[in-house]
Amino acid sequence: MARQALILFAHGARDPRWARPFQQLVTELGELLPGERIVLAFLELMQPSLPACAASLHGEGVRSVRVVPVFLGSGGHLKEDLPRLVAMIQGSYPDLEIAVEPPIGEQAQVIAAIARAIATRKNVSVS
DSSP states (O other): OOSEEEEEEEOOOSSGGGGHHHHHHHHHHHHHSTTOEEEEEESSSSSSBHHHHHHHHHHTTOOEEEEEEOOSSOOHIIIIIHHHHHHHHHHHOTTOEEEEOOOGGGSHHHHHHHHHHHHHTTTOOOO
């Protein structure tokens, strides 16, 4: 049983197909980080929520989580909602260590990868 976990924290949407890229990210991370517990949690509209995810992981014996917001930037959700949720979780599980990373979209490598992906598609016509 893993005592650590990686939570990818996404916004959520009404359409379940919206989550496909995030589910693919979990799969690819699983290949890059074998043996690491990697899960998705959502701010709204989809399940599990971050508190529900943390409760489930805590119940499995996890005592340290790394939360990676899979957002492009730090808006109100990450400046207000995420800290409120983390405080609520820590109030319920004081023995659970939570490290929150900056949003993935603010990392130089990610910005460069997005730029490369856009640049390689410049000759594709849009219908």
